[in-house]
Structure formats: structure tokens, C-alpha cells
Amino acid sequence: MRIALDIMGGDHAPAAMVEGALQAAEEWSDTELILLGPVERSESLLTGRRPANLSLKAVEEWISAEEEPVRAIRRKKGSTIVVGCRMVREGEAEAFISAGNTGALMAAGTMVTGRIDGIARPALAPMFPTLDGKGMLVLDVGANPEARPEHLEQYALMGSIYAEKVLGFEKPRVGLLNIGIEEGKGTSLIIDSFARIRELPIHFIGNVEARDLLDGGCDVLVCDGFTGNVLLKNTEGVAKAVFGRLKEELTRSPATKLAAAILKPGLKRFAREMDYKEHGGAPLLGLKGPVVKAHGSSDARAVYNAVRQARRFVQRDVIKGISEELQRLG
């Protein structure tokens, strides 16, 4: 299996990307990692290490985090993101991973790799941490801010298939994010989506409230891209703020610093549980090939996890599964 990796996207690019790819190449000898970016950048970071299943593809252009996505992918047809999405479309790679500009990756995924026949909108589907450590797939978180009920219906279907095949959830519990658990609550978008999702051959558990998400009561959470994006960023923001203030308390005096030393192992474990990076990247579901968005702050370990995830995405034939289910439902 060949997996293309954008070395030029993410806060710690290219070092973390190259290091993560090396770790992945060492772990999985059946997988060829193809690093997209300036060859001399990869080479200087590899410092002579070059497993047989790691290759470099010279790509001299990339899209920065600040660029306007659609304009960027139109102007930079030779950029890592566009090249990676094209490789997947043309079968030069079975999957593509990037930690770069999320909007550009979604746009290139849609316009270059292309949508599965019958899918109206792809969805970006990251994992959220839950207190039981299993995590929860949330989609969409921003690929499509202006959602319609048929989009949410397809998210539910795609999320259920992905959660079962890649994440290993048995009969994943799919919930619909709403402002109350009773049927009939919420906006007309949600009410109409509820009516459609309940007819799908999935394990739909109905409405779920934002208050209960971390308790792990659902495995796949369906929402429109605007709400999902707010949810994702708010969760990050609150967790970061709480940990920040906690750190302040722990370093306030010599006595609290002593207490902090005692608590350190437990707090570290906790911080790791809450860390998105442990869960790999976010698949762009609904495309003709596996495209994975790694977190912008990905370190080498996160890149390694994203490769593991992309491997399963390919091995479990998720895209064929989605296509077949769509055809079956007509």
C-alpha cells in the first residue's frame, strides 16, 4: 500500500512529518510512505536514514495556513495538497495525509479527488475525547457549513460505516446533536434530519445534548458543519483554559510545586486522554479515496497515528462500503 504524506503542512512541519513517516515506515514494512515536498528538506531531516519503503517525491509548492482555500488550490496546482489529492484520484497512492490548510485540503479533496457518486457533500470527521477513553467521531466539523437534512443523513451513514470499520466500534451508536433530547426539539434542519436518519439501517440513538458528550454515550455524533466547528473549537478552548489555569495554581508557591510533583503522573495521563493527537487525524468522508487531515499541531507521534488510521481506512475498504450502502438504499 502506498500512502502519500504532505511534509509541508502543520505547525511542526516538516520535521514532525518526516519523523512520523520514518516511524511509520519502520513499523509497517508493507506500506510505502511517499513524502511530498522539497526533496532537500526531507533529505536533511532524514539524516541518512532511508528505509526501503520510504520515498521522496519532489513537490516545490505548498499552501500556507493563511491562504484562502479555493483560490489557493486553483493557483497552486503543483502544491503538496493538490498533488496528494491527485495521486489518490489517479491511483498513484491509496491514501493521502496532510496537516496543512484544512479548507484547502477539503476543497482539493472535493474538486480533485472527487466525491463518491451519490454523496452530496463530504464531511470532516475528527475524533473527540471522551472520559472512557474510547473517543467519539464527530461529523461534520466544517467541510460544509450550510447543511441540509440530506447531508446530515449521509453523515450519519458514513460515520457509522467508518466507526465500525476503522475505529472498531461494534454497532456504533449514532446520535444527532440537538438542544434537547426530546423528538421535535431544535431547528427545522434537525427535525427533518432526525426523520431521515431514523430510517437508516444504523444504530441511531436519537438526539444528544452537548452537555453529555464527554460521558461517552454515543460513538458517532452528527451535526452541521457550523455547529460542529464551534463545538470542536470550544472543547479545545475550554480544555486549554482549564489546564492553563491549573498549571498556574500548581506553580503558585514552593508548597504547590511540591504537590504538583506528586500529582504529575496522574495529570499527565489525564492530559494525554484529552489529547486529540492520540486519536490520529480526521478523515474527509465522502471522497473517492482516503484523504486524512492530521491535526495542525501534529507531532511525530500524531503523524504516525494518522498513518495507522489511513492504513485501516484503505484495508477495511470504507469507501466501497459507503458506495455499496448508498446504492443499496437507492
Place this chain on the structure above:
Amino acid sequence: MRIALDIMGGDHAPAAMVEGALQAAEEWSDTELILLGPVERSESLLTGRRPANLSLKAVEEWISAEEEPVRAIRRKKGSTIVVGCRMVREGEAEAFISAGNTGALMAAGTMVTGRIDGIARPALAPMFPTLDGKGMLVLDVGANPEARPEHLEQYALMGSIYAEKVLGFEKPRVGLLNIGIEEGKGTSLIIDSFARIRELPIHFIGNVEARDLLDGGCDVLVCDGFTGNVLLKNTEGVAKAVFGRLKEELTRSPATKLAAAILKPGLKRFAREMDYKEHGGAPLLGLKGPVVKAHGSSDARAVYNAVRQARRFVQRDVIKGISEELQRLG
């Protein structure tokens, strides 16, 4: 000034309501507290204490948290919530406070107290904690899930006036919740709302992302009721989960318990900062009279704070301020 208080709403009703009212009556001799509920319940909790500025009004019906709001207020015209809203409309009280069924209070506020002329939809506007301790007013969080740009425009105006007059923010910074800070991001609702809000005579700072909310960069956050409700509940859920896991770590062993004892004052201070109850209740903005929703989990102190807030709501003539601004803008 007369303030009516529903003693039958909230998780700790009626004890917390009666106790909070007593504290408020003792603090502000110029304010008459009128307790709505079964007189014998109030009397048994007062245990003989009866300040001259505290009176009891016999109301024998109330709406539980589980009841469907609109049906409940139609069927229970003699309930504490409906009676309180009617007292405000008829000038028998200058303000009404309830910690009961939020939907029922919003429905009764709209249908019984009534909207200010020119206001399309009232908004529920609670305070969110921020790390600088000042807090941020968020509206709407669920009074109106199906928002239009003209609603968000009015939220911005009402929120700015309330934040200035009641919360004491000078030239409150008003932000629009969006999935990116650039103009032109987000749904058509947000893009159209942005265009309207920028024309208002307020201090509009543009789009704000959910990630940055706790940093205290804005004083008034405008959003549709669905997104606001999700934001509120997610913030509560994440904070609760993090504190819960922290407690687990602190009580894991004798050593961590010792460490916990050292950290206790700091952690308590932090928990208090993050506590919604410190900030009083959420006004229902856009009604003809001050109606305040106290948090469902209100204790006596939260009720006392809600009274303080209702007093300012009346004293600073917020409703007149909103009406006049609306007329001025035509």
C-alpha cells in the same frame, strides 16, 4: 421596587429560593421580595423570620422541568411562572425571577409579559465565565433556535445596552460567533448578520472563534439560539468532566490526597471563577419587563445574585434604553 420570585423552580427549590430571598431582603431594604408559591411552603422555610420587605403570594400551581413549555403555560395559567410574568406586565412587580423550566419562562415571557415594540424575538442571555473573571454575555442561547439576520442584529443591540447598563462594561466589545475570523466566513445567516451588525452604533469587533472565548476578548457574544445552546452546554460539560477527572486524580492515593490538601484553596478559587452561579441569572432580553432566568442548579447565593441583577435591570432602565434605541434607528 417589587421583585417577584418563583419559589417552586430549580433543583434546590423551594429551600434555596426562600433562603436567597431572605438574604436579599436583608441586604436591600428598598426592595420588596414577593415569593410566589404555596404559602405554607414559604412559611415553613422562613421559620419565623419575616422581614417587613418580604411578602408571600399564594400560588398553588407550578410547572415542572419536564413539562412541554407551551402546553404547560396554556394549561397552567395559575402557575408561578405565568403569574410572575403577568405581574410584570401589569405592574404588580417591577421584575420576575425564576429558576424553573426555561422553555416555559421564555414562552410566558413572550406571550404573557410581551415583547418590546419592534423586537422580533426575545433572547436568553446568560453570562459565560472568562479567565479574566469579568465574564461575557452570550445571546441567544435557546429562546429562538431558528434565527434570522434581523434577530442577530437585535441581539447585538440589546446585548450591548444590557452589558453597559447592568454589567458595567464601558463600550462593550460585541463579537459575532463564527467558524473563522475573516469577513465572509460561515453560513449565509452569519454573513448577512455581520453586514447588519456593523451598521449599528455599538462597538462591534467582528467575528470571534469558539476557541478564544474564555480569553475574554469580547464582552458580548452574538449567536443563533441553537449554536448558543450547544456552546453553553458544551462549556458546562467539558468543565464538569475536567473537574471530575481532576478530583479522581486528587483522591487516588494518600500522597495525592496530601497534595490535594495543599492545592485546595487555589482549586476552589478556580472552581468559583468558572461557576455560572456567581454571575447571577440570565435576562430574557426583548421583553416589556425584566424577567430573569436563574440557573436551574441555583443555591441561595445564586438567588441572591439574581436579585441584585434584577434590581440593576430595573434601576438602569434597560428596557427603556432598548426601546429608545430601536426608535432612533427606525
